[in-house]
Amino acid sequence: MKVRVLVTLKNGVLDPQGRAIHHALEGLGFSGVNDVRAGRVIELDVADTTSDEQLDDMCRKLLANMVIENYRIEKAG
């Protein structure tokens, strides 16, 4: 089973990487960019028997820092 975990910074947490990308896009002449937030994506290939609780557990224990980050789990098929 393919699972995608998206880890993004919580609202209000400063995102210097996103700001740098935003600035660079403007420098390259791309206008109309209002906001940029950078995060991580982790693509997992797990056994079909893996439960939602186990996936949640993986995110909480390792993949995301729950103090400053949110995660979203998306299953693909």
Next chain:
Amino acid sequence: MKVRVLVTLKNGVLDPQGRAIHHALEGLGFSGVNDVRAGRVIELDVADTTSDEQLDDMCRKLLANMVIENYRIEKAG
């Protein structure tokens, strides 16, 4: 317009971060994990008039390293 850009390493490109996560998950007792690939996600808030070509251009020029990475653009509404 909210746009999500997913940047992942091409197949065949070594992914030490993914391997480290895989190893750590096994160390934490999660079995049944077959593969882990790590990547980046960039969430853009762009003007509604931004064309697909412009988004492609942003990815090719800045967001992804086309030599070793693939990108996928996903629009949300």
